[in-house]
Amino acid sequence: MFYRKNVGPKERWARGVSGALMAGCGLFVLGLTPLGLMAAGAGAVTVVTGVFGFCPACAMLGRKLEGPGPR
Numbered sequence: 001m002f003y004r005k006n007v008g009p010k011e012r013w014a015r016g017v018s019g020a021l022m023a024g025c026g027l028f029v030l031g032l033t034p035l036g037l038m039a040a041g042a043g044a045v046t047v048v049t050g051v052f053g054f055c056p057a058c059a060m061l062g063r064k065l066e067g068p069g070p071r
Helices: 009-028 034-052 056-060
Strands: none
Touching: 009 034
């Protein structure tokens, strides 16, 4: 791949669920208004970052995944 993952597995799951909820609320609660479409778009971007495990905003801030820690 051309990027290093910077989102851990628990956060990936949380991003997927929260992004889907954000997109659903944007479309079903706010409808096809500009605000609803913006919320749905933000939810879709959140889901994509969870699926791929890479967040460009986190990368710009220099976030990297640590190795497996103590259990």
